[in-house]
Amino acid sequence: MVNDRPAGGRFLFVRAGTDAARIVNNVFSGRGDVLSGPGELSNKFVSAKTAFADPAGFDYRLKAGAAAIGRGVNPGSAYGFKLRPTAEYAHKAKTGTRSSSGELDLGALEYRRER
Secondary structure, eight states: OEEOOTTOOEEEEOOTTOSOOEEESOEEEESSEEEESSOEEESOEEOOGGGEEEGGGTEEEEOTTOTTTTOOOOOOEETTEEOSOOEEEETTTEEEEOOOSSSOOSSSSOOOOOO
């Protein structure tokens, strides 16, 4: 999650009374409060935009050597739903399959070695 506002802001707002908000394995970049409201925030990583492939072009894939590679933990499940991601965002407003082999990376996009 990236916040480009110079003044910062909130990355996540969870309304009071929410039954469950489990926030695991995320990368946050920019100024602001990570979580406002009730929730379980675990295994987060705060990073500069230099960890991403091309943030100016909205390419937030991790660059080779980024500290978030391989740092994910098993997010478990909630209400019988497995929380390990199986899909990821593909520009423009599509989804793609997220790799499930090897170590889990932090963030919305799994790191892929260039071939």
